[in-house]
Amino acid sequence: KAGVTQTPRYLIKTRGQQVTLSCSPISGHRSVSWYQQTPGQGLQFLFEYFSETQRNKGNFPGRFSGRQFSNSRSEMNVSTLELGDSALYLCASRVGQGLSDTEAFFGQGTRLTVV
């Protein structure tokens, strides 16, 4: 059974550019969440999607956005990149959403470097 797949694994972008990251959840999982990991702030929740709808959003500026497709694959987009956006972006996959779901499985992450 394939795990959570994130692409690309590494990205280098210039300040002001935009970037799109992709996450394919485990087959049969319908909930996808995104997290940002930095040395200073640790792991912080960005947003969660279930059935193509954003269900939860963390405390990040509007430059961070996402979407989910009918096959449960998700993308997140960061516009007008800043140096502080350099981080490891992690995607988590769950079977369902809310009280009925259980264990979260994470992908290998996308390492974004903004120069």
Place this chain on the structure above:
Amino acid sequence: KQEVTQIPAALSVPEGENLVLNCSFTDSAIYNLQWFRQDPGKGLTSLLLIQSSQREQTSGRLNASLDKSSGRSTLYIAASQPGDSATYLCAVKKTSGSRLTFGEGTQLTVNP
């Protein structure tokens, strides 16, 4: 607001030792608690999931306990090995919503 704290921040032990990692959380209204392992530059690997109604879970040399009323969880690693060297993170899920709130992690080094 839920806050999760992990103590110690770093731990170095000789191979073969039994060790305990600690996790505390401020809001006891949790649905479950999950322990993860992260190797440098990699994603998170799920180790153990404890539902709020459970007291402990075991997997191989790992045992995790949960005391929801006191807001604490421990991860016990028996007979540590150099391959256990990694950062260990605990995360709690509230009863509403699916977001996980993470601790800062404990960086474990097991010396041969």
